[in-house]
Amino acid sequence: MPPPDSSAEAGHPPGAPRRVLVLGAGAIGGLLGARLAESPALDVLVAARRSIPGLTFSRRGPTGDSPPVTVPVTPVVDPASLPPLEWVVVATKTYDTARLGAWLGTPATAGARILVAQNGVEHRERMAPFADPTRVVPAIVTYGAERRGPGRVVQTLDGLVRVPADDAGRDFARLAAPTSLRVEVVEDFVAALWTKLAYNVVGNSLTTITDLPVRELGRRPELRRIAAALVAEVRAVAATRHATLPPELAESMLDEFAAFPATVRSSMWQDLHAGRRFEHDAISGALVRVARLNKVDAPFSQMATDLLETLSPVRASPSP
Numbered sequence: 001m002p003p004p005d006s007s008a009e010a011g012h013p014p015g016a017p018r019r020v021l022v023l024g025a026g027a028i029g030g031l032l033g034a035r036l037a038e039s040p041a042l043d044v045l046v047a048a049r050r051s052i053p054g055l056t057f058s059r060r061g062p063t064g065d066s067p068p069v070t071v072p073v074t075p076v077v078d079p080a081s082l083p084p085l086e087w088v089v090v091a092t093k094t095y096d097t098a099r100l101g102a103w104l105g106t107p108a109t110a111g112a113r114i115l116v117a118q119n120g121v122e123h124r125e126r127m128a129p130f131a132d133p134t135r136v137v138p139a140i141v142t143y144g145a146e147r148r149g150p151g152r153v154v155q156t157l158d159g160l161v162r163v164p165a166d167d168a169g170r171d172f173a174r175l176a177a178p179t180s181l182r183v184e185v186v187e188d189f190v191a192a193l194w195t196k197l198a199y200n201v202v203g204n205s206l207t208t209i210t211d212l213p214v215r216e217l218g219r220r221p222e223l224r225r226i227a228a229a230l231v232a233e234v235r236a237v238a239a240t241r242h243a244t245l246p247p248e249l250a251e252s253m254l255d256e257f258a259a260f261p262a263t264v265r266s267s268m269w270q271d272l273h274a275g276r277r278f279e280h281d282a283i284s285g286a287l288v289r290v291a292r293l294n295k296v297d298a299p300f301s302q303m304a305t306d307l308l309e310t311l312s313p314v315r316a317s318p319s320p
């Protein structure tokens with residue numbers, strides 16, 4: 001019998017596969033789609049902007065990548081062709097969210113729960129034009145993945161997906177339970193989200209602005225000072241959202257970074273060197289927005305955001 005708190009399951013015909021649409025056939029969309037497709041109880045569709053030949057998935061190991069495995073998902077490019085869905089997993093970059101109306105405005109997605117597998121802290125706000133907040137499940141993804149070509153995805157880092165301990169979060173955990181996708185239901189999800197934001201504000205912003213490997217943030221006293229100031233701002237802003245960050249967060253994060261091999265680079269640094277647009281607006285930019293709303297001073301985060309807007313190979317709003 002379906003659990004009483006699962007509205008999606010409650011209307012589901014017994015025995016029929018549950019349909020999931022992964023929105024974005026990129027690195028994280030490919031990884032989540034591949035792992036969810038392991039469940040025989042799920043029918044996984046993957047939405048792409050342009051036609052893809054299918055999806056292959058491999059894992060990076062110490063001696064190289066595992067052989068790519070073809071994954072049983074259905075690629076879709078036409079929102080009008082979608083069958084009714086129970087879940088949508090949003091796995092586009094944050095800056096592409098505003099253009100998802102073609103997918104999220106269809107009758108097929110109207111009753112679906114939406115897992116937002118993106119960076120930042122504004123998951124529900126980003127979905128507000130498309131879905132009632134009760135249908136939206138913010139997620140923290142700690143897996144690492146890369147896209148090698150259309151529909152060719154490699155997992156670069158093992159991890160998990162964290163979701164809030166509410167009905168919808170638990171429903172997603174049940175959906176993924178028969179697969180190898182690790183989903184953790186987190187009681188204090190807001191604190192986990194803001195802790196992840198602190199890592200991103202420091203790790204992504206400072207390595208990109210300084211063009212340095214992540215470990216230098218923990219090894220250079222002047223960068224440790226700037227990082228500690230950023231974490232203090234995240235802590236003050238997080239408190240306005242009732243999130244309490246661990247007191248030793250800056251020290252433990254920077255010690256962790258200092259122990260990294262020299263080869264570890266942040267994802268934003270990789271975006272810089274690959275000529276890709278940054279997601280800074282969803283990271284330090286979001287921090288500045290919430291700070292402003294709550295009249296909290298965040299000058300270090302403002303400066304980081306302005307520098308990243310200047311450095312981003314593709315800017316949100318080009319200078320006149």
Ligand SMILES: NC(=O)c1ccc[n+]([C@@H]2O[C@H](COP(=O)([O-])OP(=O)(O)OC[C@H]3O[C@@H](n4cnc5c(N)ncnc54)[C@H](OP(=O)(O)O)[C@@H]3O)[C@@H](O)[C@H]2O)c1
Nearest residue numbers: 024025026027028048049091092093094096118119144145
């Ligand atoms: N990669 C990681 O290791 C990692 C780890 C943790 C969190 N994240 C977060 O996960 C999110 C996704 O990142 P990613 O690395 O997976 O990005 P990505 O590889 O660039 O994938 C995003 C995908 O979304 C597609 N897309 C964009 N707009 C679309 C639309 N309107 N319709 C259909 N598809 C659309 C893109 O299509 P095109 O190919 O046409 O551009 C691309 O395939 C980000 O918020 C990122 O911060 C990533």
